[in-house]
Amino acid sequence: MPGFESISDQKQPIRILTSLFQKGAVPHALLFTGIEGVGKKNCAIAFAMLCNCLEKRHITGDQAGADFSALSDGSFINPCGSCRSCRKIESANHPDIILIKPVGAFMRIEQIRNLGDIIAMKPYEAKMRMVIISDAQCMTPEAGNALLKSLEEPPERTIFILTANQISDLIPTIVSRCRHIRFNPIPLTSITEMLVAKFLLDPESSKVIASLANGSFSKALKMGANNRVNWINHRKWLLNDVARKCFTGEPSDAVAEPYGLIFALSNKLSGNKELLFESLEMIKTWLRDIAIYKYSPDKVVNADMIKSIRSASEKISIKSINSKVNAIHKAQKNIQANANLRTTLDVLMLRLAGA
Known part of the structure; x- marks a missing residue:
């Protein structure tokens, strides 16, 4: 499933993002916080697809659920998933969708400096260039200060999306320059149902694994896949x-x-x-x-x-x-x-x- 439809149990963050897009009020920097494995990175990619989609489509309120409502007719906008731009972003081949993640345990200043060289140029083809900084809590202090310069003077047609476990993991000056969107842990019932459906586990074992995953889809998937x-x-x-x-x-x-x-x-x-x-x-x-x-x-x-x-x-x-x-x-x-x-x-x- 393309775009936001693939993200489970995060109606509120998606409602906020689609509302910002519809109003033309997307800030230059967003901060997604929440535990590992709740869909922060996937949501950032879906939002990049939405901002650059060549088609777009509406999902009705009945399909999406009432909390999704971002448009006056009770629907929300979703990327089409099939246009040239969406396909490139989904396959991680779009030149203007830049993903930065830690190398080893840390994200170092060289990575942020290299990013600065890239965003100093105009986007190649995107309407909105997206810089997704995954696990931003892993930035060294030097890397954080280097990023701060870009957030203070953001390049044209560029949106930063940072993902982190919690606000306290980042320096306050970075947090203050971002629009914060909180992602909640995935409900126990949703993870249990996923484990039963995907791995054909019995309900009791699925519930135990779901409890141990503590609201994280990625942890539950890892544990469910390790059947031995x-x-x-x-x-x-x-x-x-x-x-x-x-x-x-x-x-x-x-x-x-x-x-x-x-x-x-x-x-x-x-x-x-x-x-x-x-x-x-x-x-x-x-x-x-x-x-x-x-x-x-x-x-x-x-x-x-x-x-x-x-x-x-x-x-x-x-x-x-x-x-x-x-x-x-x-x-x-x-x-x-x-x-x-x-x-x-x-x-x-x-x-x-x-x-």
């Missing part, structure tokens, strides 16, 4: 091991297990890099459940592990949970920056254990 992994059993093993070896008491408590047993867990995790990031996300979700249980037990994600969650919730404070979640965030960033994997995981396990 029994995610339900892997999750239970991991969380039971964390609960047993990394005691969820206060930081001042003594470690419940000898260091050797704690490090055995980090050894297992470091030995399976393919599942490492999903495993760390599982631990974060479990810690979130421990916090949520204190106030809304019915809203925990790992509902089949409610007994261990209740037990842990009685032993750990919100402050300690936050400290442990922050430790996981720090470990994830260090791993992305190519820090020593085993050392990073050893330190993380000690922090989870309260050591």
Whole structure:
């Protein structure tokens, strides 16, 4: 499906974009924020198609849903998907649709300087040149400052679209020069239905994977495609091991297990890099459940592990949970920056254990 029709459960962002286009009020810089895998990049590409489509077509309000309404007749504008411009953009062959993404863990100043050389020239054929900067939170400070110059004096017929996880990941001066559009996590039911339809998984397994994906289509697709992994059993093993070896008491408590047993867990995790990031996300979700249980037990994600969650919730404070979640965030960033994997995981396990 071309354009916005391929983007699931993001009616509000699409309504805003189509309204801006219809009114001729598209700003020179847009910032799309939201967790990974909710359609930010795809929406940026669809909007580039819309702004340069040679045909365009209306989708009725009944087809699109009431929240899409951007035109007076209750419809919204969608790119045709079949004209020369749309086909080029969809196949990533349009010379004026420029995608910048991190090289490795960072987006460096050389990439932004090269971009500056390109946009200094007029667009080749596009009505509106689009510069899509994916994962803008990965820009180095030098790259961010270099981009700021282009945002302050945008070239003619050029629109910047930045995607990032959250506003706080970017320098405030960049945020202040962009129109912010927030993308919400994908609902659990939508991800579950997708997994059942695409991978023919049973509803129970699909719901577990959807919960672990935490609102991200891309994570759910990755997990669903990896059929050789029994995610339900892997999750239970991991969380039971964390609960047993990394005691969820206060930081001042003594470690419940000898260091050797704690490090055995980090050894297992470091030995399976393919599942490492999903495993760390599982631990974060479990810690979130421990916090949520204190106030809304019915809203925990790992509902089949409610007994261990209740037990842990009685032993750990919100402050300690936050400290442990922050430790996981720090470990994830260090791993992305190519820090020593085993050392990073050893330190993380000690922090989870309260050591």
